[in-house]
Amino acid sequence: MQEKQTRDELSADILRSSAEHRHAHELARLRETDTGARPEGWHLSPRAVRRFILGDEALGITRKFYGDDPLVERAIVTLMGHQGLMLVGEPGTAKSLLSELLSAAISGDSALTIQGTAGTTEDHIKYSWNYALLLAEGPSRRALVPSPLYRAMEAGKLVRFEEITRCPPEVQDVMISLMSEKQVMVPELGDDARMHARRGFNVIATANLRDRGVHDMSSALKRRFNFETVRPIADHAFEVELVMGQVRRDLEGAGVQVEVERDVVALLVTTFQELRAGRTREGTALKTPDAVMSTAEAVNVAYAAALEARHFGDGRVTPRELANQLQGVVLKDNADDLRRVQHYFDTVVHERARRDRHWKIFRDAGRALWP
Ligand SMILES: Nc1ncnc2c1ncn2[C@@H]1O[C@H](COP(=O)(O)OP(=O)(O)OP(=O)(O)O)[C@@H](O)[C@H]1O
Ligand SMILES: [Mg+2]
CATH class of the missing domain: 3.40.50.300 (P-loop containing nucleotide triphosphate hydrolases)
Structure with missing residues (x-):
């Protein structure tokens, strides 16, 4: 049983392997260097478990959970x-x-x-x-x-x-x-x-x-x-890092080559954080959509935008693809949500579009979607 599972997980075409397979090397390294006391039945000491999840640069362990x-x-x-x-x-x-x-x-x-x-x-x-x-x-x-x-x-x-x-x-x-x-x-x-x-x-x-x-x-x-x-990630830089990393890994796994700029992801994360919190970074109150605006959704939007850029664009993700893909997240079954996001585009995005080319592309793409 165990052996069959291992063999299945090693084949390259499975969509998502388990954490112990994805991070087998890191787990092995942690086990080798782990000097802490292990609770009975545990494979690693509590300190090493923490390192596995929160990362340790010196050991080459990546951070996997952000924010808390x-x-x-x-x-x-x-x-x-x-x-x-x-x-x-x-x-x-x-x-x-x-x-x-x-x-x-x-x-x-x-x-x-x-x-x-x-x-x-x-x-x-x-x-x-x-x-x-x-x-x-x-x-x-x-x-x-x-x-x-x-x-x-x-x-x-x-x-x-x-x-x-x-x-x-x-x-x-x-x-x-x-x-x-x-x-x-x-x-x-x-x-x-x-x-x-x-x-x-x-x-x-x-x-x-x-x-x-x-x-x-x-x-x-x-x-x-x-x-x-x-809780959802509150720190902007952390969430950008997470979305970038996750999308890069997903694209790599799927063998898709697309350029994803940090500034473009930062715009997406700003939009998500502001709509989630019901407040812009300048402090203006917003109506929050009922739709789930989680980090997981931000990853999905960025990934879909990357695929759109690869197959229908020039291989570079811009805020245009983000706006296009945002629709599917926001427009679930709630017409009010559409109005709330429209309002966000008409006010916040519109204002920023005057000063920043990324926000301008975002606004223009939004106009086409929500005329
Ligand atoms: N704080 C975070 N640290 C790392 N990844 C995060 C974080 N928040 C969201 N994510 C991303 O969200 C993805 C989905 O998370 P997951 O499916 O575990 O959520 P969930 O809380 O179980 O959701 P649900 O309640 O819908 O089951 C993760 O794979 C990761 O890409
Ligand atoms: Mg879950």
């Missing part, structure tokens, strides 16, 4: 304790990314993941059966099909529970006893057959603050988690 270093430290500390870690926040704030990075660094495995949906059942969380074997041999460990959580307990690893609040409440309730008792009962295998979690096991859950909310979660379950709110 203390949050990362608290998250690592939580995972050493008895509580699970619950990452909550607006969509696109890198909750899933952070949970993936943490489990790759701590357990060397980010694949033990439950994707929470309205259709998630207790079987998905505990275990189910291979019915052919069950009928042929009766209940046995061989016939039992373990869930990712079961496997994580058995191996002393982290399990990721994505979008936990999307699961029906009775399914969320299953987690309550699992997390306090740290064992799975398997009555089919005998009266007190159970599987005890090894050290190193813990849960990282993520939940979105839009959509179905955290307030629907029972207080019993909430008590079993330490909550961390992941």
Whole structure:
């Protein structure tokens, strides 16, 4: 199983490999140089985990999560304790990314993941059966099909529970006893057959603050988690660096050659930050669109603009392509959003267009889109 996964992940045409594969060299280097004490079951010391996520120039480790270093430290500390870690926040704030990075660094495995949906059942969380074997041999460990959580307990690893609040409440309730008792009962295998979690096991859950909310979660379950709110990046330079880096990597991965200027990305990030915050950098109040204007969306817009520039333009991203691609982000299902963005173009962008050629291209492209 492990071997097959590795082989699959090595092939070049897969869209996105796991963090432990993408950053295998960095993880290996960290392991070699790691002198810190490792909690039992952990692949790296807490200090090395921090380095993996926040970067270390001397060791050639890249920064992967931007904007809130203390949050990362608290998250690592939580995972050493008895509580699970619950990452909550607006969509696109890198909750899933952070949970993936943490489990790759701590357990060397980010694949033990439950994707929470309205259709998630207790079987998905505990275990189910291979019915052919069950009928042929009766209940046995061989016939039992373990869930990712079961496997994580058995191996002393982290399990990721994505979008936990999307699961029906009775399914969320299953987690309550699992997390306090740290064992799975398997009555089919005998009266007190159970599987005890090894050290190193813990849960990282993520939940979105839009959509179905955290307030629907029972207080019993909430008590079993330490909550961390992941916020959108506030620092302009940081967000520009992140968008540039991510788009470059994505383009490289896709084998597409496009020139992406920092100034053009800076304009995109300014637009996103101002619309997100409802305030321009000069301090003028704005109406914020309901559409999600996260960093993840900014990356998507920049990437799409780069593809447009490559295939329909001259291979150089300008604010024109950004304006074109912005439409798809803002225009989801809300006519008011369109008016809010139009207003932004008519006032803020218009004013800046007088003094700056990039903003002028942006404004002119916006005019064509929103006549
Ligand atoms: N602070 C940040 N540091 C690094 N990357 C970020 C940050 N914020 C956003 N991103 C970018 O956003 C992308 C998507 O993040 P991710 O899917 O993890 O978000 P999410 O919070 O899980 O969203 P959702 O609630 O929609 O599931 C990341 O791959 C990264 O490119
Ligand atoms: Mg997510």
